Amino acid sequence: MSKEAFIKPDNKTKDKTRVGNYFISNYPPFSFWNEKDVPCLQSVMQSPSPGDAPLGLYYHVPFCRKRCHFCYFRVYTDKNSKEVGRYLSATLREFQSYADSPYIAGRKPKFIYFGGGTPSYLSAKQLIELTDGMKKIMPWDEAEEVTFECEPGTLSRKKLEAIKSIGVTRLSLGVENFSDHILDTNGRAHRSKEVFLSYGIAKELGFENVNVDLIAGMLEETDENWTDCIERTIDLSPDCVTIYQMEVPFNTTIFKNMKEQGKLTAPVADWPTKRRWVAEAYQRLEEAGYTITSTCTAVKNPDSTKFVYRDRLWAGADMVSLGVASFGHLGGIHYQNLTHIDQYCTAIEKGESTVRRALMTTDEERFLRELILQWKLGRVRPNYFKEKFGVDLSDRYGEILKQWKEEGDLVESGEELSLTREALLRVDSMLHQLFLPQHQDARYV
Numbered sequence: 001m002s003k004e005a006f007i008k009p010d011n012k013t014k015d016k017t018r019v020g021n022y023f024i025s026n027y028p029p030f031s032f033w034n035e036k037d038v039p040c041l042q043s044v045m046q047s048p049s050p051g052d053a054p055l056g057l058y059y060h061v062p063f064c065r066k067r068c069h070f071c072y073f074r075v076y077t078d079k080n081s082k083e084v085g086r087y088l089s090a091t092l093r094e095f096q097s098y099a100d101s102p103y104i105a106g107r108k109p110k111f112i113y114f115g116g117g118t119p120s121y122l123s124a125k126q127l128i129e130l131t132d133g134m135k136k137i138m139p140w141d142e143a144e145e146v147t148f149e150c151e152p153g154t155l156s157r158k159k160l161e162a163i164k165s166i167g168v169t170r171l172s173l174g175v176e177n178f179s180d181h182i183l184d185t186n187g188r189a190h191r192s193k194e195v196f197l198s199y200g201i202a203k204e205l206g207f208e209n210v211n212v213d214l215i216a217g218m219l220e221e222t223d224e225n226w227t228d229c230i231e232r233t234i235d236l237s238p239d240c241v242t243i244y245q246m247e248v249p250f251n252t253t254i255f256k257n258m259k260e261q262g263k264l265t266a267p268v269a270d271w272p273t274k275r276r277w278v279a280e281a282y283q284r285l286e287e288a289g290y291t292i293t294s295t296c297t298a299v300k301n302p303d304s305t306k307f308v309y310r311d312r313l314w315a316g317a318d319m320v321s322l323g324v325a326s327f328g329h330l331g332g333i334h335y336q337n338l339t340h341i342d343q344y345c346t347a348i349e350k351g352e353s354t355v356r357r358a359l360m361t362t363d364e365e366r367f368l369r370e371l372i373l374q375w376k377l378g379r380v381r382p383n384y385f386k387e388k389f390g391v392d393l394s395d396r397y398g399e400i401l402k403q404w405k406e407e408g409d410l411v412e413s414g415e416e417l418s419l420t421r422e423a424l425l426r427v428d429s430m431l432h433q434l435f436l437p438q439h440q441d442a443r444y445v
């Protein structure tokens with residue numbers, strides 16, 4: 001790994017936003033997943049079923065109407081309906097091969113997640129045909145949650161009715177901002193009018209849980225506009241609000257422009273400003289009756305709003321991933337599919353493996369993955385880790401926990417260790433301290 005690939009996280013200081021991924025979404029870091037471990041996944045698939053151990057399903061739709069300037073995913077904006085059709089058929093064949101394997105056969109998904117890209121890019125007809133095909137392969141009647149990510153400008157009443165009819169319980173709207181100028185400046189395809197329209201129809205149709213995604217610190221964001229975004233969000237009154245702090249990964253148009261102009265600092269707000277914006281948003285959301293349940297989520301009814309996908313996955317559940325570049329986890333093995341759509345479809349059509357890289361995790365890594373991800377909720381219960389992994393957190397991390405307490409980041413109350421709000425907003429940068437030594441200098445994408 002080259003030196004410039006090392007990304008040191010921003011901490012609590014005056015840091016500018018530089019290029020890199022800071023947000024931790026898995027552990028060990030993706031850069032340690034490799035080709036050598038791919039056969040381990042194949043042998044897990046041939047091993048006996050773990051019975052009723054929880055299983056999830058992630059389905060990746062890699063198409064978008066337009067590429068956002070901050071996007072670092074591999075997305076396709078130029079595929080015609082024949083190419084989309086080829087992709088959908090390939091994913092069904094991929095699903096069938098998992099469903100036929102001894103490890104998965106007879107199991108049913110407890111949670112399903114359609115992510116992207118833009119799942120709502122698919123037409124109502126494509127969606128219904130796709131999900132009918134998926135349900136034939138593996139019924140969804142035991143699914144506790146079906147999440148579907150949407151770009152507001154792709155939604156119509158007909159599309160939302162189709163999404164509701166396939167069994168979606170959690171509709172996630174990628175609103176990001178309410179200013180048309182900021183949406184345009186950041187390369188988003190939708191405008192605020194489409195947000196209001198689609199949100200209204202979604203509420204009318206009675207989705208169980210509607211989430212609004214926002215990003216703090218988009219290009220040209222201002223104090224005044226951000227305050228306005230929060231007020232408009234509160235007026236909509238969604239069940240859940242997710243707020244990300246803008247990062248500028250390597251593979252983005254923003255970084256490409258920075259490189260051309262020889263700039264090291266991204267033309268977006270610095271980290272303290274982004275954290276202040278999120279803190280202000282959380283304060284307003286709390287005043288409006290919301291509860292902050294993680295570093296990036298606020299919910300209206302914490303007792304009824306569930307995050308089955310997140311909670312099951314973070315607790316180590318199996319998850320079959322379908323589609324190009326998608327990430328899965330089976331029998332303790334992380335894996336990712338091939339990242340080019342042609343390569344992916346061709347592999348399926350030839351009956352070859354679609355897996356590009358994998359990582360056979362150790363007990364220690366699985367423990368740490370769970371601990372790291374749970375800290376992102378802002379609280380952990382030491383007894384849980386003692387019972388599940390036999391690890392005493394105060395023995396193992398005494399020094400770090402002491403330091404966090406002394407710095408005013410950690411509070412101990414009863415059976416829980418909790419991060420203060422200020423610490424919760426920069427938790428991703430704190431968690432690197434817990435990484436195993438060999439993972440300390442990792443690049444995340």
Ligand code: SF4
Pocket residue numbers: 063064066067068070071072073075116117118151174
């Ligand atoms: S909609 Fe999402 S996946 Fe598509 S280009 Fe924009 S950020 Fe990327």
